[in-house]
Amino acid sequence: MVKKAIQIDEKDNVATTTEEVDTGEQVEVISPDGKVILRPKVTEPIPFGHKLAIKPIKNGDNIVKYGEVIGVSTQPIKAGAWVNTHNVGSARMPTKGKEEGIL
Amino acid sequence: MTQLMGYRRFDGSVGVRNHLLVLAPIDCSYEPAKKIAAQVDGAIAVTQYHGCGKDPVLVHNLVGTGLNPNVAAILVLGLGCETLTVDTVADGIRPSGKPVETLVIQQEGGTLKTQEKAVRILQRWAQEVAQLKPEPFPLSKLTLAVECGGSDATSGLAANPAVGVACDRLIDEGGTVIFSEPQEMIGTQHILARRAANNRVASDIYTMIDQDEERLKAIGVDSRWMSAGNIGGGLTTIEEKSLGAIRKGGTRPIQGVLQNNWDRFDRPDGPGLWLQDGTGWDVPSVTHMVAAGAQIVCFTSGQGSTTGHAIAPVIKITGNPVTFKQMEDNMDINAGTILDGSESLNSVGQRIYETIIDTANGKKTKAEALGYRDYIVFCRSRAAEHLLGHC
Numbered sequence: 001m002v003k004k005a006i007q008i009d010e011k012d013n014v015a016t017t018t019e020e021v022d023t024g025e026q027v028e029v030i031s032p033d034g035k036v037i038l039r040p041k042v043t044e045p046i047p048f049g050h051k052l053a054i055k056p057i058k059n060g061d062n063i064v065k066y067g068e069v070i071g072v073s074t075q076p077i078k079a080g081a082w083v084n085t086h087n088v089g090s091a092r093m094p095t096k097g098k099e100e101g102i103l
Numbered sequence: 104m105t106q107l108m109g110y111r112r113f114d115g116s117v118g119v120r121n122h123l124l125v126l127a128p129i130d131c132s133y134e135p136a137k138k139i140a141a142q143v144d145g146a147i148a149v150t151q152y153h154g155c156g157k158d159p160v161l162v163h164n165l166v167g168t169g170l171n172p173n174v175a176a177i178l179v180l181g182l183g184c185e186t187l188t189v190d191t192v193a194d195g196i197r198p199s200g201k202p203v204e205t206l207v208i209q210q211e212g213g214t215l216k217t218q219e220k221a222v223r224i225l226q227r228w229a230q231e232v233a234q235l236k237p238e239p240f241p242l243s244k245l246t247l248a249v250e251c252g253g254s255d256a257t258s259g260l261a262a263n264p265a266v267g268v269a270c271d272r273l274i275d276e277g278g279t280v281i282f283s284e285p286q287e288m289i290g291t292q293h294i295l296a297r298r299a300a301n302n303r304v305a306s307d308i309y310t311m312i313d314q315d316e317e318r319l320k321a322i323g324v325d326s327r328w329m330s331a332g333n334i335g336g337g338l339t340t341i342e343e344k345s346l347g348a349i350r351k352g353g354t355r356p357i358q359g360v361l362q363n364n365w366d367r368f369d370r371p372d373g374p375g376l377w378l379q380d381g382t383g384w385d386v387p388s389v390t391h392m393v394a395a396g397a398q399i400v401c402f403t404s405g406q407g408s409t410t411g412h413a414i415a416p417v418i419k420i421t422g423n424p425v426t427f428k429q430m431e432d433n434m435d436i437n438a439g440t441i442l443d444g445s446e447s448l449n450s451v452g453q454r455i456y457e458t459i460i461d462t463a464n465g466k467k468t469k470a471e472a473l474g475y476r477d478y479i480v481f482c483r484s485r486a487a488e489h490l491l492g493h494c
Contacts, residue, residue: 001443004442004443004444006260006261006441006442006448008260008264008350008448009264009354016260016337017337018260018441018442018443018444019442028444030444030447031447032264032268032447032448032449033447033448033449033450034444034446034447034448034449034450047335047337048256048337049256049257049260049336049337050337051337051339063339065343065346066264066343066346066347066349066350067354068291068294068342068346069294069342070339070340070342070343070346071339071340071342071343083339084334084337084339085334085339088339088340089340090290090339090340090341090342091340091342
């Protein structure tokens with residue numbers, strides 16, 4: 001079965017994977033009303049519950065999930081690319097993981 | 104057109120259940136209260152476990168429980184020497200026009216004599232309540248509480264957003280929704296404040312969430328940091344983490360912060376989405392929203408939960424298909440269909456909405472059918488709140 005990623009709000013520019021996706025696999029991005037809105041080929045492994053970009057994101061663009069700004073990109077992100085602390089920072093709070101060297 | 108049937112009360116509210124409440128203002132009379140309730144069909148006993156005091160938060164929530172539209176009649180059963188007297192609680196409930204009686208064990212001459220009187224009162228009420236006819240009522244008389252417990256990675260992805268879809272629809276059709284758990288809103292003050300109906304509400308939202316941050320800070324927890332586990336699970340920022348919880352209330356404007364403290368206990372004074380000051384502890388959080396008038400509860404859980412409630416039916420929803428399979432005896436709705444793409448977020452939201460309506464019209468939830476009647480009142484330490492400058 002084709003792997004899925006869910007767009008929670010129509011305004012979102014990221015979707016969340018429903019299982020782990022490997023490099024080279026194709027993912028169906030599903031909108032809140034059930035339409036497949038994108039079929040990106042994934043170029044890096046993305047764990048379950050993590051985000052991928054569903055449109056090209058410029059450096060400094062807002063990352064929108066739940067229809068709200070959850071952070072700001074720290075580098076350009078291609079559609080289909082993995083989105084997490086390596087390319088996004090909180091617009092409000094620092095992320096401790098970086099300082100602890102976890103990420 | 105959504106057709107709802109319920110029981111009209113004298114104060115204009117509408118119940119979707121007809122509970123006979125045996126209310127023990129203190130745990131000293133709770134054991135006899137339970138035995139009494141067990142003897143009469145439809146009776147249920149509740150108490151609070153904060154000892155012999157007269158804390159206004161306890162009074163507000165016990166009185167609010169009696170005022171909840173799902174309660175048809177109330178017997179307040181005390182021991183006799185308690186600070187929080189049966190009359191204090193009964194007098195708070197009486198303006199509703201519901202049948203209210205009081206009994207005091209020390210005055211009646213022990214529990215057996217009390218029990219005989221109590222059972223006779225409840226027996227009469229049980230017969231009378233059975234004759235009440237459900238009448239049609241509009242959605243503007245329905246209040247839903249939303250809560251989560253035992254969250255996992257599917258909660259913010261499936262169950263909470265799907266419940267949010269149901270909340271949006273309920274509100275668009277004139278209904279009322281209450282959500283709480285301010286602790287889970289840390290880092291999203293600015294987002295929630297933008298959704299406030301006016302500036303005063305925005306300011307109340309900041310105050311409520313900031314105070315919960317201060318409580319955590321006082322015990323050395325800096326709640327703004329994300330843990331490695333959070334990030335490894337796919338949560339990039341505190342905003343994202345909190346939004347996953349908040350989304351279960353939907354996306355509509357916030358009409359007000361319902362205060363739940365020593366000075367005030369607010370109820371929604373109109374339809375729409377309301378935020379209640381409260382606790383992140385799930386059962387008491389539900390109790391406080393029920394005390395503010397909620398007749399039905401939607402409860403999301405990633406790992407599965409058994410919870411019901413003494414006064415309001417609890418519809419339990421999981422976004423985790425494995426949990427649903429494992430815990431199907433306890434979970435009402437599988438929102439895990441969103442994950443494999445077999446159902447859309449919006450259609451699961453619609454299914455939840457329809458279940459809310461069916462439950463209001465009398466369908467029993469799984470917890471109700473199994474007789475699970477959770478009830479806990481929570482009360483913050485007033486001394487700690489004083490030291491923090493909150494009161």
